[in-house]
């Protein structure tokens with residue numbers, strides 16, 4: 001199983017859009033995908049997929065529900081772990097509760113090809129913990145000074161403090177692929193110069209009005225406008241992610257992911 005964490009630094013740049021459409025795109029390719037909505041503040045992956053969930057991760061944290069009881073299969077075929085909307089922060093979990101969560105995930109016997117994690121804005125310790133536990137990290141950014149600065153700030157912490165690699169750039173809301181590639185080149189140059197490490201390029205997502213219309217219709221853009229520009233890009237993104245080299249990627253189930261979270265000393 002490949003674990004893909006999605007971050008950006010800044011909010012509103014398209015993390016949820018990327019997480020959701022990547023997950024849908026991978027399912028369309030026949031993969032088994034779990035989407036974990038780890039944005040405990042907004043929890044809008046379910047809205048983007050048009051599914052209402054009676055329970056969420058907050059109920060697991062509080063001990064009211066088991067993980068099995070909260071996971072839903074969306075109509076797109078994604079196994080979704082709904083985020084806890086505005087409830088307890090993951091970062092504030094004590095060790096016991098955290099261990100219980102690991103236990104909960106260990107009990108899930110389903111096998112997945114991909115676990116996609118949609119995270120909150122910013123670089124709080126819980127976002128960083130998720131990024132560390134992931135096998136690959138996707139940084140979504142747009143061509144705008146604050147987004148570039150925040151993306152760089154996130155990458156800097158991931159590289160300097162967490163010593164992580166497998167960092168991939170996904171330029172979003174770009175005019176075309178070559179504009180996205182140029183944005184990637186700019187941030188990669190800065191990373192090479194100041195962090196002595198390069199970041200990788202995945203694929204860019206074109207700015208597309210269908211995105212807004214899809215959201216208004218509680219659909220992923222891949223369902224709402226499959227022939228649109230962003231859908232074409234998300235299909236290519238899913239294809240690229242699906243064909244990434246798995247050599248050296250530790251295999252294992254969900255429990256390994258959560259075990260990595262717990263061993264992160266910052267997770268207190």
Ligand SMILES: Nc1ncnc2c1ncn2[C@@H]1O[C@H](COP(=O)(O)OP(=O)(O)O)[C@@H](O)[C@H]1O
Pocket residue numbers: 008010011012013014015016017018121172173174205206207208209211212215230
């Ligand atoms: N490629 C795109 N083209 C047009 N609008 C987009 C695109 N990507 C995202 N959006 C819109 O931008 C807004 C923020 O996206 P969202 O995924 O919620 O960001 P984040 O999760 O990073 O806060 C949403 O209204 C979404 O529909």
Ligand SMILES: [Mg+2]
Pocket residue numbers: 015016017039042044119
């Ligand atoms: Mg979001």
